[in-house]
Amino acid sequence: MEKGLLALVLHAHLPFVRHPEYPEFLEEDWLYEAISETYVPLLTVFSNLVKEGARCRVTMTVTPTLAEMLGDQLLQDRYEKHLEKLIDLCEKEVERTKEYPQFQATAQMYFKHFTSVREIFVDRYKKNLLTAFKELQDAGALEIMTCGATHGFLPIILREEAKRAQIQVAKNNYVKHFGRKPRGIWLPECAYNPGDDRLLNEAGIRFFFVDSHSLIFGTPRPRYGIYAPIYTPAGVAAFARDIETSEQVWSSQIGYPGDPDYREFYRDLGYDGDYEYIKPYLHSDGERRNIGIKYYRITGKVDLDQKAPYNPEWATERAAMHAGNFLHNRQKQVEFLMPLLGRKPIIISPYDAELFGHWWFEGPQFLNFLIRKIHYDQNEVRMVTPVEYLEEFPDNQTQVPSASTWGAEGYNRVWINGNTDWMYRHQHIAEDRMIEMANAHPNADGIELRVLNQAARELLLAESSDWAFIITTGTMVQYAIKRFKDHIHRFTRLYEMIQQKKYDQEWLADIESRDNIFSEIDYRVYLSNQPV
Amino acid sequence: MFLLRPSSIRPAVLSKALENRSEELIIQPTETTAPGGPDFGAPIPDTYDIDLLRVLVQDPFHLYLYWELRQSTIDALTKVFPKEEAPEFQTVLRLLELDEGYESFFNVGRIGSYWMAVFPGKRYRFEVGVRSPRRGYIKLVSSNEADTPRGTIAMERDQDPRFAVDGRKFKRVLEASGFHNQDVLNLALMGGDDSGDGFRQMFSELPQGVQKTIERAATGAAIESNEIDQLPAILRDMLQRIRDEAGGQYASMALMHYLPELLRWLASRREGLGEDEFLKPVPAAPRFMIGSSDITQMPVTLFEKISSINRPSSPTGKPGKPEGKR
Numbered sequence: 001m002e003k004g005l006l007a008l009v010l011h012a013h014l015p016f017v018r019h020p021e022y023p024e025f026l027e028e029d030w031l032y033e034a035i036s037e038t039y040v041p042l043l044t045v046f047s048n049l050v051k052e053g054a055r056c057r058v059t060m061t062v063t064p065t066l067a068e069m070l071g072d073q074l075l076q077d078r079y080e081k082h083l084e085k086l087i088d089l090c091e092k093e094v095e096r097t098k099e100y101p102q103f104q105a106t107a108q109m110y111f112k113h114f115t116s117v118r119e120i121f122v123d124r125y126k127k128n129l130l131t132a133f134k135e136l137q138d139a140g141a142l143e144i145m146t147c148g149a150t151h152g153f154l155p156i157i158l159r160e161e162a163k164r165a166q167i168q169v170a171k172n173n174y175v176k177h178f179g180r181k182p183r184g185i186w187l188p189e190c191a192y193n194p195g196d197d198r199l200l201n202e203a204g205i206r207f208f209f210v211d212s213h214s215l216i217f218g219t220p221r222p223r224y225g226i227y228a229p230i231y232t233p234a235g236v237a238a239f240a241r242d243i244e245t246s247e248q249v250w251s252s253q254i255g256y257p258g259d260p261d262y263r264e265f266y267r268d269l270g271y272d273g274d275y276e277y278i279k280p281y282l283h284s285d286g287e288r289r290n291i292g293i294k295y296y297r298i299t300g301k302v303d304l305d306q307k308a309p310y311n312p313e314w315a316t317e318r319a320a321m322h323a324g325n326f327l328h329n330r331q332k333q334v335e336f337l338m339p340l341l342g343r344k345p346i347i348i349s350p351y352d353a354e355l356f357g358h359w360w361f362e363g364p365q366f367l368n369f370l371i372r373k374i375h376y377d378q379n380e381v382r383m384v385t386p387v388e389y390l391e392e393f394p395d396n397q398t399q400v401p402s403a404s405t406w407g408a409e410g411y412n413r414v415w416i417n418g419n420t421d422w423m424y425r426h427q428h429i430a431e432d433r434m435i436e437m438a439n440a441h442p443n444a445d446g447i448e449l450r451v452l453n454q455a456a457r458e459l460l461l462a463e464s465s466d467w468a469f470i471i472t473t474g475t476m477v478q479y480a481i482k483r484f485k486d487h488i489h490r491f492t493r494l495y496e497m498i499q500q501k502k503y504d505q506e507w508l509a510d511i512e513s514r515d516n517i518f519s520e521i522d523y524r525v526y527l528s529n530q531p532v
Numbered sequence: 533m534f535l536l537r538p539s540s541i542r543p544a545v546l547s548k549a550l551e552n553r554s555e556e557l558i559i560q561p562t563e564t565t566a567p568g569g570p571d572f573g574a575p576i577p578d579t580y581d582i583d584l585l586r587v588l589v590q591d592p593f594h595l596y597l598y599w600e601l602r603q604s605t606i607d608a609l610t611k612v613f614p615k616e617e618a619p620e621f622q623t624v625l626r627l628l629e630l631d632e633g634y635e636s637f638f639n640v641g642r643i644g645s646y647w648m649a650v651f652p653g654k655r656y657r658f659e660v661g662v663r664s665p666r667r668g669y670i671k672l673v674s675s676n677e678a679d680t681p682r683g684t685i686a687m688e689r690d691q692d693p694r695f696a697v698d699g700r701k702f703k704r705v706l707e708a709s710g711f712h713n714q715d716v717l718n719l720a721l722m723g724g725d726d727s728g729d730g731f732r733q734m735f736s737e738l739p740q741g742v743q744k745t746i747e748r749a750a751t752g753a754a755i756e757s758n759e760i761d762q763l764p765a766i767l768r769d770m771l772q773r774i775r776d777e778a779g780g781q782y783a784s785m786a787l788m789h790y791l792p793e794l795l796r797w798l799a800s801r802r803e804g805l806g807e808d809e810f811l812k813p814v815p816a817a818p819r820f821m822i823g824s825s826d827i828t829q830m831p832v833t834l835f836e837k838i839s840s841i842n843r844p845s846s847p848t849g850k851p852g853k854p855e856g857k858r
Contacts, residue, residue, distance in 0.1 A: 217683065227708075
């Protein structure tokens, strides 16, 4: 007998990184790695399930920045070249590892994997994976959500017009790519601020997600804890993250991805390979980097040079076992919760999509096994999407959720702290200026229209939460600072053009071609008095 | 957001293909991305020559504010008054706690920023203006309003009987949701269901000297040794050590950091729990690593001296995870 529901939520996002001004660019690899390791494997899992007739219900963000990159011809062509090089290397690896039988099966696995990715990416979807996402949405297997236009961190955007722009631009971009309006949104960084729900309602959004303490600390007290959504005062449903399922996957201590049989991320052929052999597959600067071919398993708590060879069969078995364990825990969880709550609980399990495949190589296999087991092996837990849930359970409590994020400590510290605080003065002034320009020039055309639309793009790109996140985590800090400052600089120059009515057309054309996101943008989204 | 791991960051270089053997570990610097060396982006303005003041919420206990006043704004104002009075005007930042009308003034410069330690569940606004002994305070610019999250459960039960839940049942729902009772500063459950401001009540029950010390610490002032002596013993030792090693301002920051636990400690005593409960990892909201100061934040290393800082703060706080994401 069915006792509860499970909503699996995957947030697929990458910042907009596209540098036509260089023949190759390191950070563009983020997209290429994600396509090879996460997006194509996930799409493959889901489409096979649909073909088989197994019930698959996954709620997934394809953020506007990611959608724009997946649909961009320059990046599509560059990815194809990147893939061809990898396949070439894999062919060599299959030959070379004949002398190393402990690595041969893994080498063959990579060759098969990357050639399969090429077949799917190039032959089946003509380099545009958005088609694949849309097909799965149309088949009912995916509920694709939108996000903030550029993953702007809403609690720190102070002007309502600028928050609205993040949401409305995202909505319009979703319509462009998926042919209908979005029904749900993944708020950037899962960051909710009371009052933002009005803007979601304006955009026709029916549901969003919050971290668990958002409902638990909400007003009034949530009758069902985190196991039923609430309606915000604006009438939008908020679903809360389940702590237990998050921990089973996210935790560095007890999470599945740390199993000794799984692939070790940090042993990569880009570093392990003989330099002259590997050099043609590195960037032109010749620096060793991860290239995505890894031959070792986690093994245990041993030094990197003590890792044991990866065994794909063992890893697959382990993924199946972990899927079984995950399902077993959900069965026990709903069995316990149903009598306590007096209502079927819904368990919300959100993860960053790129965790599956890129970081946790076996993650897509885990999902494949999990969804199959849910469909074939039991009837206590059913997968649903939020929209399906709301149609089945329309009667929910009304509450004001607490301000919250899914960042460390649950609030805004990851994005606003002593390393990032300098950014917001510039961002806020750019927001003020954009609103000022829109109100002063509501009927722009010609060159003025181009300048205003490009100013809107530059502001949106500066607002990406990714830059502050990268600075806080201390990874590619220089790049994040550069991106933020470049967009503020470009915005400021565009603002001055409007003020002085002097236009540098050559420079404008150049940045239009670089920051070409949101071809459909209309700067009037920043008007203070929006037309009804 | 979960950024893909950058390809360029890796602690080790292991040469030669596919052989399990020990190699020297070489730390790689963060690399430049664009050809031509480090590039931190195009220039952006240092100031914007406008009057502004903005406040941002970091968490229930911390606000960040920045401001900028044009010199011409200050000059225009002081010109209204006799010339000899001009030197008497001091630029000040005014904190307004909107619920209870509490206010505080800080001497500041014309352009600046400030990390402010505040209380959860409150509404704040700030102003920058000038003040003189003869003319009093004159506001020049006002901030947006900032609401700090309460950081704990609500006192309000739903009025709709379908969704109303009593304290006992709610405890079970909390536990089922992964929030064990000791992980939530459950003042409402202890102080009756639907009435009273738990934080205010608890704060008022602290000894007068402790209250004053906290109020001073909240302004970023350096607390003195004799003030620390009035605090509970277990906190006293720790703060004295920090004060000795790093100064009174850092001791203030540490005190603000531990404020939620001080309140919880008081609540625990009401329930008949021992003083040992004080250092359990049971904050009102997840722990906060940042203290208050005018421009700097508390060094993380300082917190290593505080015993329970590295423990998980709540069921959702994961130890040992390096990323910003939980």
